[in-house]
Amino acid sequence: MPRACVPALLPCGTTTATLGSVPVEYVRPKALDEALEALAAFEDPTPLAGGTDLMVEVNLAHRRPTAVVSLRDVDELTRWDEHWIGAGVTFARMEQAPDTALAELSRTVGSPQIRAAATLGGNLGTASPAGDSLPFLAAADAHIVLRSVTGSRRLRWDEFLTGPKQTARRPDELIVGVELAPRPERQAFAKVGVRQAMVISAVSCCVLRDPSGETRVALGSVGPTVLRAPRAEEVASHAARLTSSDLDEFQRRVTEEVRPITDHRATADYRRHAAGVIARRALERCLR
Amino acid sequence: MIIRLTVNGEPRHAEVAGWESLLWVLRERLGLTGTKGACEQGECGSCSVVLDGDVVCSCLVMAADADGAQVTTIEGLGTPDRLHPLQEAFVAEGAVQCGYCTPGLVVAAAHLLETNPSPTSGEVKEALSGNLCRCTGYGAILRALAAVEEGR
Amino acid sequence: MSVETRRRVRGGIGESVLRPDGIPKVCGTFEYLEDLHADGMLWAATRRADVARGRILRLDVDGALAMPGVYDVITFADIPGRPYQGQIVPDQPVLCDGEIRHWGExxxxxxxxxxxxxxLAAEAILVDIEELKPITDVEQALEAGEVYRHFPVRRGDPEARGEVAVEGFYEVGTQDQAPLGTEAGLAIPDGAGGVDLWGPSQWTHVDHEQLVACLGLTxxxxxxxxxxxxGAFGSREDLTLQTHIALLALRTRRPVKQHYDRTDSFAAHVKRHAARMWYRHEADRDGNLVRVEARMILDGGxxxxxxxxxIANAATFAVGPYRCPNTFVDAYVVRTNHPPAGAMRGFGTNQACFAAESQMDRLAAALGMDPLDLRLRNAxxxxxxxxxxxxxxxEPLPTAEVIRSVAALPLPDDEPGDDPLRLPGGTGLTTPPDxxxxxxxxxxGIKNLAFSEGFDDYAEARVTLTADGAEIHTAxxxxxxxxxxxxxxxxRTVLGIENVTVVFDDTSRIGSAGSSSAxxxxxxxxxxxxxxxxxxxxAALRLAGGDELDDDGVWRDGRLVMTLAELAERGPISEWVRFRHPETEEPDEHGQGRLHADFSVAAHRAVVDVDPELGLVRVVRIDIAQDVGRVLNPVQLRGQIEGGIAQGMGWAIMEELVFRDDGTVANPTFTDYLLPTILDMPPVEAVLIEEPGTWGPFGAKGMAELPTVSVTPAVVAAIRDATGKALSRVPVRPEDIVFG
Structure with missing residues (x-):
């Protein structure tokens, strides 16, 4: 390629550009208490946990945070056991989760690059109706634990998620993790998108079923927040063995209970139909 | 603020402004323009680098968060005189056309082969599913990886 | 022309020679536009319209100009020359002229x-807009007379009718080239009132012509x-940021750089035309096409x-590579308030190919014939x-051979197993194998090669012998x-010299080579x-009195008589050529004439797995047989084929720039404009048919567009085969399969 006339590369280490004149505070606490203090100290703090949602907004100039509290070094947030998933656990780690549905959904989050960085806390904080972890948390009746310098709160998933991209978290609070009650081993997750990888769900679904037959089903991208389908759960929960007409009825009720909209990713009619299909198929997987 | 990080084995530092990305710092402050940006939202993988052992999209890493980190970019894999085997295979198999996705793909593929020396075809595809290529249709990229595996 | 040396030079035609920019590209040292840098340069940013149509009531840049670090702001009023650009008709304001005509302008x-x-400064510019009702519907645009061009075809007997007829409506969505590199550029003032520009171009000379007019420069x-x-794929054929940064550089007397983000890129470059098409095919009982009628409207934006x-391509390839004695086409391209459409790989043939090939399948069904037999009968x-x-x-045109060749390839016999990567829906785990x-x-598909309709299409090149080899100079x-x-x-093959390099000259050093397109x-x-x-x-042989040339110099009877260094001293030998392809002509009022210089054909076969209940598709395999004239570089040719197939497949099942009812774009990012990933792309087998053409080098024919053209209808035909649904629109969406 031509070299003549091509301007020289920037010499290494030179600073030629600043990103505007807005002062930005950045702190990186080493411990949870320090992080909470930082959140309390700033007027409009932005917690950073992975950055795969926040930086998109920053890069597209939709958001210009003035104070960033990075959680990268807060090891307390990465604790994970049978009853607890720390907010800082990445989806890459959760691909190995003992919970089948959690492992399945984690594999569908973005790309390998995204999964390496993106965290459960970030997914909750963003609270997109299409958030991939949310159907599992809703089906598992998870509680989200928030902490601040003044104390802690424990909110059920539907108390925490208040609307599309809206949560009950106060600016000085941090999502520290998710509490999971004992849950059945039979679990299935499914997500519809038109690409074989790296796609935002047009509809997603998680089904949990215990040996007695009690069934819980949660659906994503078909309402302002993730939602459960209680009438469908009822028909699926009534017996340990389900007939095909039970399954038909389950599918039908799911399609009735979802509240989808039409957007550029799918029509409401398709979402409604597909929700029923994948919910039924997820239930069938739990029955196998 | 000033961040200090290790890039391709060398200690580097840069003055960064608040929330700018690691991609910006690598390209504009450290002069490492081999890493490309094409979507600003982690959907194309062109900006892939290895950060503390993980392949990530550097456009989605707040540069300040990379303070103290180990970063490997395309410039750290090989040079024109001493190509990494994958770089050699990418050229030989025609896996490079416009080449804009190539640095990110080579970084992701090299990391895959380091962590999983004999991946199945499915593992290769899943590992590279976050790296978009608009020119090649991916066939030559898969042949390049296969050639490296065979050559071992 | 067949000047070939007796001693075979290494790395000549027919070999998979490695690309010279390959090593810099794999090392990250290749310089792309966005990597260019000049001391003291400024950065540019663009303020765009967020409505599809409106009138600017007030435009106030004072606040932006007053911001620290801001040097200049340009608007329509600042364009020193012709304030409109466009390579055929200059109707696009360099910057909005008061009426906003599309989202992202x-x-x-x-x-x-x-x-x-x-x-931040661009955001601070005050723009008051009175929104106007946009034209977003092509029929409405046609009724309103907003027609850029009507291309009629009237050939044969208007009364001729076939015994079997099929009709269909077809629709295609807007596709974006989505090259991985977004638009970027650098303009450096020369200190003497002029400017040097590096910008995203497929044809620097046509850019130059427009730019000097707009900038008011000699x-x-x-x-x-x-x-x-x-990458390019058509997206760099028209100007985007070039005029802006050149003007800013001239005004500020500083180098100015700009690098579009993906949304800028979606807003700024042309797209593949969306289209609506109606077709009627008539044939006799034996399947001979008797009459084809088509009406197509392309959304020109x-x-x-x-x-x-x-539109000339859409109209002239409306029937595809088939004989038909009676053909009547009305093809229109109309003005709407969508972002402008223009060139993309295939250039008008893709839309027609989708509709015409869908019709051929429909006709075969009506005749009770095998769809391949119908095509072969009319090839x-x-x-x-x-x-x-x-x-x-x-010229050679092996239509029947490409059809037979692709059909002869073995079909995959694998069953979908449990591996989700090999099932529709992938890791989303939507679909059990049963x-x-x-x-x-x-x-x-059929595609014309090079420019058509009487355009004076030429390419210049200069070959200079140097002390140690040869240089090719070209634009x-x-x-x-x-x-x-x-x-x-x-x-290399012609000279006998192996050490050949290419020097890409700027517009002041050599004449046009035409566009890297078509x-x-x-x-x-x-x-x-x-x-x-x-x-x-x-010239070298003559000068040295020899009979052979290689990297050492000129030889006579096996003895070196003059080295290249001596030749260069005596010379210099530098030969310039302006090359033209066979002449073409403009169409008459019935669309008749020798419009095209040459043609090529290809046939695709697609194999898909579909989950009909969810409407999800996984493409299993795509095969192609293509007429290429002669293979010059097998590895590169395969790369063009596989890459072209990926783009045409993308359009078939996932790629669409979606317009809202108000004419704005709903998905101008890679989150929602979906390109195929490595998991979406199937294996490809390609059969290359080598019937040398008469005017390309060594019989080679252009081949880079056709792989994109007929793959789209092949994929849709495969989905129809799996589901029995009519599917008259691309991209095929899950809801089209479920509810169609």
Whole structure:
């Protein structure tokens, strides 16, 4: 390629550009208490946990945070056991989760690059109706634990998620993790998108079923927040063995209970139909 | 603020402004323009680098968060005189056309082969599913990886 | 022309020579536009319209200008020359002229110390807009007379009728080229009132012509340079940021750089035309086409760009590579308030191919015939007239052979197993193997090569012998396709010299090579290089009185008589050629005439697995047989085929720029404009048919567009085969399969 006339590369280490004149505070606490203090100290703090949602907004100039509290070094947030998933656990780690549905959904989050960085806390904080972890948390009746310098709160998933991209978290609070009650081993997750990888769900679904037959089903991208389908759960929960007409009825009720909209990713009619299909198929997987 | 990080084995530092990305710092402050940006939202993988052992999209890493980190970019894999085997295979198999996705793909593929020396075809595809290529249709990229595996 | 040396030079034609820019590209040292840097440069940012149509009531840049670090802001009023650009009809305001005509139209551009300051300043510009009702429907645009060009075809007997008839409506969505490299550029003032420009281009000379007009410069004041491009596929054929940064550089007397983000890129460059098409095919009982009628309307968007040429392709390839004695087409390209459409790989043939091939399948079904037999029965061959223009095919055109060849390839016999990566829906785990239905579909495509309709289409090249080899000088643009390698191979083969390099000259140093588009540079730039190299070789042999040339110099009877260094001292030998392809002509009022210089054909077969209940598709395999004339570089050729297939497959099942009812774009990012990933792309087998053409170098024919053209209808045909649904629209959406 031509070299003549091509301007020289920037010499290494030179600073030629600043990103505007807005002062930005950045702190990186080493411990949870320090992080909470930082959140309390700033007027409009932005917690950073992975950055795969926040930086998109920053890069597209939709958001210009003035104070960033990075959680990268807060090891307390990465604790994970049978009853607890720390907010800082990445989806890459959760691909190995003992919970089948959690492992399945984690594999569908973005790309390998995204999964390496993106965290459960970030997914909750963003609270997109299409958030991939949310159907599992809703089906598992998870509680989200928030902490601040003044104390802690424990909110059920539907108390925490208040609307599309809206949560009950106060600016000085941090999502520290998710509490999971004992849950059945039979679990299935499914997500519809038109690409074989790296796609935002047009509809997603998680089904949990215990040996007695009690069934819980949660659906994503078909309402302002993730939602459960209680009438469908009822028909699926009534017996340990389900007939095909039970399954038909389950599918039908799911399609009735979802509240989808039409957007550029799918029509409401398709979402409604597909929700029923994948919910039924997820239930069938739990029955196998 | 000033961040200090290790890039391709060398200690580097840069003055960064608040929330700018690691991609910006690598390209504009450290002069490492081999890493490309094409979507600003982690959907194309062109900006892939290895950060503390993980392949990530550097456009989605707040540069300040990379303070103290180990970063490997395309410039750290090989040079024109001493190509990494994958770089050699990418050229030989025609896996490079416009080449804009190539640095990110080579970084992701090299990391895959380091962590999983004999991946199945499915593992290769899943590992590279976050790296978009608009020119090649991916066939030559898969042949390049296969050639490296065979050559071992 | 067949000047070949007796001693075979290494790395000549037919070999998979490695591309010279390959090593810099894999090492990250290749310089793309976005990597260029000049001391003291400013960064530009663009303020764009967020409505599809409106009137600017007030435009106030004072606040932006007053911001620290901001040097300049330009608007329409600041354009010093002709304030409109466009390579065929200059109707696109360089910056919005008061009426906003599409979402994303550029209103003002800021130059500042750094990109973020520029972006903040662009946001700070006050723009009051009175929204107007946009035209978003092509029928409405046609009724309103907003027609860029009507291309009629009237051939044969209007009364002729076939015994079997099928009709169909078809629709295609807007596709974006989505090259991985977004638009970027650098303009450097020369200190003497002129400017040097590096910008995203497929044809620097046509950019130069428009830019000097808009900037009010004499031609010598602007030099348009060639730099590394992250792909093109048609998106760089029209100007985007070039005029803006050149003007800012002239005004601020500072170098100015700009690098579009993905949303800017979606807003700024042309797209593949969306289209609505109605077709009626009639045949006799034996399946001979008797009559084809078509009416097609392409959405040209807000400005003309290359729409006039695109519609000629759509109209003249309306029937596909088939004989038909009676053909009646009305093809329109209309003005709407969508972002402008223009060139994309295939250039108007893709839309027509989707509809026409869908019709052929429908006709075969109505006749109770095998769809391949129907195609073979009507396959266009040398000596036949093109169904639309009547132009007699004089070059090789192996239509029947590409069809037979692709059909002869073995079909995959694998069953969908439990691996989700091999099932529709992938890791989304939507689809158990027992819900999968397989389908197979075929389609055949035809494409013109190089420019048509009497355009004076030429390419210049200069071949200079140096002390240690040879240089090719050209303004032909390497966009990633591998032209640079092929030019070297051609020159090596002709000269006998292995050490050949390509120098990409700016517009002041050499004449036009035409656009890197229309599948033309292997034949056009390659043809020029072939002839210039032959002339250089002749001159060297003559000068030294020899009979052979190689890297050592000139030989006579096996003895070296003059080294290249001596030749260069005595010479210099430098041969310039302007090469033209066979002449074409404009159509008459019935669309008849020798419009095209040459043709090529390809046939695709697609195999898909579909989950009909969810409407999800996994493409299992795509095979192709293509007429390529002669293979110059097997590895690169395969790369063009696989890459082209990926784009055409993407359009079939996932790629669409979606317009809202108000004309704005719903998905201008890679989150929602979906390109195929490595998991979406199936394996490809390609059969290359080598019937040398008469005017391309060594018989080679342009081949880079056809792989994209007929794959789209082949994939849709396969989905129809699996589901039994009519599917008259691309991309095929899950809801089309479920509810269609």
């Amino acid at each position: 550029a209103i003002a551009v800021v130059a500042a110390d750094d990109p973020e300051t520029a972006r 031609p010598d004041r602007l030099r348009v340079h060639i730099s590394g491009l992250g 807000a400005y003309q760009m290359t729409s006039q040429a695109v 266009l061959a040398p000596g036949d007239p093109l169904a639309t223009t009547g132009q007699v095919i004089t 819900r999968v239905v397989r389908g197979v579909g075929y389609a055949v 032909a643009i390497e966009v990633g396709q591998g032209m640079v390698t092929v030019l070297i191979q051609i020159a 599948s033309r540079q292997t034949q056009m730039a390659g043809g020029a290089v072939q002839r210039a190299a032959a002339a250089a070789r002749e």
